[in-house]
Amino acid sequence: MSQSINAKLRASHLIRLIDGIRVIGPDFERFGGMLMEQLLGIPLTHRGLNVLGFPVGGDVDTHSPDGTWVAEYSAETAYFAKDMPKATKDLNHALAKKPDAREVVLLSAQKRVSAAEQRFMAKARARPDMQGRTVQILDSRDIAAMIVDHLLTSDRAVSLLGPYLPVLEQLRDEQAATLQVPSPGEGALDRPAIDAAFEAELTKSPCLVVSGHGGAGKSVAAAAFAKRRVDAYHNQLWLKGTDVPSVESLNAVAMVRAGDSRNVAYLLKSRPTLLIIDDVDLDLALDKLAALCGPGSHIIVTSRRDGGYVPPPFDEAEAREVVNRDIVEPCPDEVFQVIWDAVGGHPLTYGLINGTVRNGASWADIREDCRVIGELPDRSDRLANRLLARALNVMGRELAFFLWVGKADCDRGFAVRVLSPVGLRKLNDACLTTPDWPNVVRLHDVVFASLQTLAVDLPEVAGAFTDQLAAYIEEAATYGDGLPFWTVSQSLDVRLRAAISAGDRRSAFVYALLETSPSASLDPDLLEDPSAMVDRILATSGDRVPAINTMAVIETIEAGYLYRKTRDGKTAAETALASQMPVFDRLETDCRLTIQQHAELEHHRGKALLRLGEKSAAIAHFEAVLAGSHPLNESRLQLVKLVARDPKKAAEVETMTRALLEGFGGRGDVTTSVFLAAVESLPWHDAPWRHDLIKMHGPTIEDVL
Template sequence: MAALRHLSTNSHFVIAGISGIGKSALATRLAELLRKDFDIIIWIDARDLHDTSQLSDLDIRRHGTHQNISGLIRRHACLLILDDSELTPQQINTINLGSSKIILTCQTTSDPAAMTLSDLDTASARTLLEAGVSEPCPDKTFQRVTSNVGGHPLLLAALNRVAQTEDWDAVDECCEGAVDSVEDERHNKVCQRILLRHQAALTHELAFIRWCDTSRFDAELAEICVSSRAIKNLQKRAFLSATNAGDARVHDIVHKSIQAVIHVSQAQAETFKSRLDKFIYSEGEREELTLRRIADLHAPLLCRLLNSDQSASFVYAVALARSSDTSLELIGDPVPKAQAIATTNNWTGREIEIRAIIESVEAIYTITTNNKTTTEARQSLSKNIKALEILRSSPAAKDDILADIKHHHSKMLERLDKLTEAEAAFRELLATQPKHAAGRLQLARILAKTKRNAEALEECKIILKQDEVLTQTSQAAILLEALRLVSSIGSLEDIKTYEPLIMSALKRARDIDKAISFRLIAAVAQKTWYTIPSLVIQMFEAIEWRDAIPASDSERFDWAQAHKQAAKALKKHDHRHREFLTAAVDTYEHIRTPSPYQRIQFAEALILLGRFKDANSQLEQIVEARREEFWWQRRAQALLGLGEPGPAMAAINNALGTSKDPKYRAAFLQVRYLIKKTISDASAVDDLKEAIASLSADDKYRKQLEDDLADILQSN
């Protein structure tokens, strides 16, 4: 096959052709044939991909976890399929592929090596048209078909379905009278007629797609609004293109035809809206990931619904999505809504209204933070927190819903840096709801933030004894975060005590927000990579999303640190050592505004990879006033790697001269020993001896230095 031959000697292969011509089908077939040659097959709906830089930060599964595809394809042999892409050959050529390859499908391309798919030949067209039909297509009808649609695979498959469900006369009618039009118009006209033939059988499916006003929709949403067979019914008529991560997509030509000839009746729109409304009500109580995924993909639909129907469920869903382009006026002012709810005597059946208010307060804060400034976001929160205070004070607020309001109110106080008030509020909540794990976790965070680590640890340990937290999926996030806090502020013995729980919690983490798992792994790795390296490696082996990229800078730094510590826990000859370091560097690079400390940590990873020039560049971006002892240590290592022992010696002496904590002296002396060794300084061994003497007898690092000294003495 020409495509396979091309890919054997080239890094990418472009498949071009009009919608429905079979580009995705060919890409799928190539992936099946090449599966054994690659570590990973990655399929991306690339219509929203406008620049190759986006490959480093994609939420391809729409579960809130972003993937660094750029890093993944550099480090592993991947077959990356970019379906329906507009990237140019020049852009593709800028991607560092390593041993990976790309298959790209598009409608048009300037790539001279592209394979442009054309219509099927006459024999193949007839075979596809007649598949599964007992009577062969009459010659006159076949001639009309080929005159109107040629050998277009999608339309032939759709006409084949017409023949199976009706007869060849129906096929003839679909093609009649379109022959004088240009090709695109003929195709559209035939497709529209096919849709109308199926309209009776697919009344709700086609209306639903028109109602969504997008060719890409959530498969579960179709099941909710139409039926459990909606996707299968559309697939049977050959209307759906490739699907990914719970999404479904109709071919562009089908979508155009739906927009042209399908109309949504008021009754249908009300049915879809009502079913979505009921779904949000039922799922809102459990805060399931399905609802968040639907809210994310269909934020424009939900905003449109909210424009005409101020249902609490739609407010809730729009607030959940927290899309940066959502108008805050659409969400509305939560304070009057809270006042209206607070005056009622009974909240039974109105839980979603309460949750909509709670989520609105947080959504307004988040959207304002993203679009404006933190100061403006806090100003909005200072005003909107009153909504939570009104709800909390209502006589109708009772039991779990009251606990939830108190919890979110206290959380907002913490965001406003009113830590004393927040602590008091959390303690008040726990006095009546001692098993409220989320509230106890927030209290522990405040205690840790105010340097009361012993008290914070005690609160975490109470959480980790609760059966609900240990067994319920809905409590998994709290379990992970409590373990993360213990790992951050506790001792090595605390981590050892909870090691089995850490591992079991991580294995459950694939079903929830991964960001908390990033923080847990980072916290444990930071403390145990040297003393319990096996635990660090176990943690990475327990996860399936090692190449994920967290959303915030702080989480990205934690994740990069975790990878670096995992690398340091391995022997240098282990292939994973370099893989982990490269993943760390990829993640450090995506920190948008790195602090001096973060740059120094980044430089260490680059030094471990032998990229001394890059490490030096990172260090030079730190202003002189912020260059402290660790900056000088990394500077010395980078300069030594660049073959400049003189400046390296000056740098490490600066580190030793400015060091305030004697526990770091051994590490600095070891660097100076290496520099002296490079220039054959006879006093080099004295630095090594001094480093050993500065460490306690049971220190693991001391044992490593003693082994180095023994090797030197033996060689002499």
């Protein structure tokens, strides 16, 4: 199991991947072949396709070049039925067609039935023709786990498997992936000569330095090159120069894909990876970067220092194309000449002028701006400042928002909440944003840099933005499907940590960082004494205690246990947890808590007792939740798992399992994760009620899994 991904996030990924794997259908064989090739990292031979796209019969589905490793794939829904005849047929076929096979892997898109698999494996091991051979069965959960643990951080694997398993691309896009190469933008000019120059330079050295002043098109050229060479690399990564103060620091930089992280320096050595470091610090030792690259890996560095490849500026035709884009009245020749004389072929300037005119400025205004800056040495930067200053009257709040965020990009959901779709359209229409992944809004880096010079002219609204962030996180954490909570928490991680460092320990901020940080990399400063947190809750006036406050206390206890278990061992973690148990009693005394908050406290007290080895006491608390005024399905699920093997509790297990399955979807409030966990916990012994439930809820189970 990957140790670099949050356990709750990993479980969520598994559920969604299992769902997708179950519905791949006839394409499962192609999917399986690509999956095994990516996992093994060696070329495999796959059965061909006929003119209609169907597999050619006769040979095995996949085999190694020497025939010692064989795989067969099946999407049949009854794969694990009775004596597993399909698996037996596939095993017979593999041994008949590949007599040298020593390892046979059978992949099924279905969820295993343990009893049926055990009978099959026992018979297989007893076969004379299986002596000296092994057979392994991988079900939908095994496949999902291998993807999460080994392939989720490979952009190439995601791209290859994504057409058959779309949820993979959704996980990559929805979760706040880091280091992704941004799109060059739909309006970016096609400049094939620059691509060819990049290609030629990278044949000489694995590290290419692209030089030029800000806005010269270095970043767009690098992003365009990456887009056109996407099939050449397993991963394409983008780092800001400020994140790489030294070559050695790359050993500490993590790439995150769908919540899972990998070391960048390791990726460069271990798989073909393209790393782009944008706008590097002048002190970075560029000569040492090439040594980081393994076979097939390259590093492209953009820099404002002298030396390296310099992208050519726009010629007049390119400049006219950009400055006149989507404008009713094209730039007059005499004004264009003034612009050209002032800034030459500086690419970004023509985009900014285009946006400024589409936002209401006249060509006369542009001519005057160019005249004023015409005698200055840094004319392009000065013109960018003047053009941005013209936008303050119509989008001052939008620009102040990004100054508050503290970086050029922000989670789109939160940006829409604060700025509204109208505000984002204003930024786009002014050509201040650059296209990025669907869940991100990004300003052009040069535009963001110009904001610093205009800070005193921007409205003072930082306090309001911070309040809106707290409210948005609280809403996302307590309602909905949880995805907006994860994306905003990870996107604004720096802002959240800055708030806490400044003493703003609002429950929403603490809860967000605790919930989304892997135990191994958790900042211990977040782990406040839960008793002190309760002191504040009890001392605060009001008719109610916000749910996020009790959630933060509970998460502090749970995250603290997992952190200490990882760092100090289970005994130390249990000792600390035992000392925190009175916190539950103190919170229970607050009469302002809702019945739901009381139930959640009782439930998590039960989970804590379970971790302390007090199973009987834990069961008693879960039972108390179900007997109370606000029974929780999570407590019902815990009891199903804890007492499923107790013959005396068989009737209760049946009743609780029925409630969990019947309460899903439009019939009740059972969440998808609880429903799937309940299905997974169904006892596989021969119980009539089990068969009744499967028959009754089979279509729903098939739809969800």
